[in-house]
Each structure stands twice: as C-alpha cells, then as structure tokens.
Amino acid sequence: MKIKAVPVSTIDFSKYGVYYDMNGGSANVWTSQGDGWKDARTNRSIINASGSLGITQGSALPCKVSKMERHLHTEEALFCLTDPIVVAIANGGDHKQPLPSEIEAVIIQPGEVIVLNKGIWHDACHGLHNPVRYYWLAEEYEGEPTEWVDICGGPVELHV
Incomplete structure (x- = not known):
C-alpha cells in the first residue's frame, strides 16, 4: 500500500494530538517581537509530564515502513531542525x-x-528527499518498554 505524505496543516490533526504552527499561524501559540527578533511559544506545556529531549536521524522518502510504535504512558512532541520531516x-x-x-x-x-x-501509532520521521535529523520530547524513564510492532498486512510505502 502506498501512502502519500500531505502537509500536517491540511488535515484535522486533533484526532492524533495537538498541532502548533510556531510561525505564528496557530491559535494556541503566543507571539511577540522586538527590535531584530520575533518570538513564538505554546500557550501551555507541550507535554503533560517532565520530558526528555531526544534527537533521531531518519531515512529519506520514499521508504517502506513495516513497524510502528506507540506510547501508552506519554505524549510525544516531534519537531524538525531545518528540513521538513515526514x-x-x-x-x-x-x-x-x-x-x-x-x-x-x-x-x-x-x-x-x-x-x-x-x-x-507512529514510525521514525523521514526526510522528504534526504536523511534528516529531528528532535522529540517525551516522558522517559529507566526500563520504559519501547515496542515496535509489525503493521498488520504491512509494510506500507511513504512518498511525496
């Protein structure tokens, strides 16, 4: 099965979590500016627990995804460094x-x-055309079970 990636801003993301446009396009983001700077921040804590910051490198699209993970104990925030992620x-x-x-x-x-x-459920993030590094934030603790599970009838292929 092939799945085409679409901009996150074009879907109703509320069924998965919260979407923030830190460029100033979100109702749940506060912005301010001064001489030579602009600032944006979320209007609440980004996750509901003390979080650990992680960084991951993902492969480029197109790619096949055969496993996904989910966390039953924490929300997870995903944000890119300089290049788009999928x-x-x-x-x-x-x-x-x-x-x-x-x-x-x-x-x-x-x-x-x-x-x-x-x-x-989610997989690791991928770059549109090149491998990409991205940050994530989630509650971590020693012994946390991270279980990658096969996609039923998978894999799926992601593309743009």
Whole structure:
C-alpha cells in the first residue's frame, strides 16, 4: 500500500494530538517581537509530564515502513531542525497492531510542531528527499518498554 505524505496543516490533526504552527499561524501559540527578533511559544506545556529531549536521524522518502510504535504512558512532541520531516501516524484504538487503512503520513515544516496523544501509532520521521535529523520530547524513564510492532498486512510505502 502506498501512502502519500500531505502537509500536517491540511488535515484535522486533533484526532492524533495537538498541532502548533510556531510561525505564528496557530491559535494556541503566543507571539511577540522586538527590535531584530520575533518570538513564538505554546500557550501551555507541550507535554503533560517532565520530558526528555531526544534527537533521531531518519531515512529519506520514499521508504517502506513495516513497524510502528506507540506510547501508552506519554505524549510525544516531534519537531524538525531545518528540513521538513515526514511521519506516519495512526489512531491506536483497541488494535494491538497498526492497520494500513488507518495510516496517514504528514509533512512537518520547520516551525511546526506536533504532539502525539498517548496511544498514537507512529514510525521514525523521514526526510522528504534526504536523511534528516529531528528532535522529540517525551516522558522517559529507566526500563520504559519501547515496542515496535509489525503493521498488520504491512509494510506500507511513504512518498511525496
């Protein structure tokens, strides 16, 4: 199954979590500016716990995704450094595996942030045309189970 990545700003992201446009285009972002600077910040804590900051490098599109993970104990914020990132997401519901029919792929531009609700399936992020590094923020603790689960009937192929 092929899945085309679309800009995150073009979908109703509320079924997965919270979308922030830190470029000033979000109702849930406060902005200010002064002589030679502009500032944007979320109007609430980005996740509901003390978080650990991580950085990951993902492969470029097109790519095949055969496994996804979800966190039942924490939200996870994803944001890119300088290049757009693409992430496959799916609502977990009661399913023990992600279902291809429920997977969407979204493009996150610099200045955009997504915060995934607890239980949302996701893969590692990917670059549009080149490998990419991105930050994530989530509650971490020693012994946390990180389980990558096969996509039911997968893999899926992500492309732009």
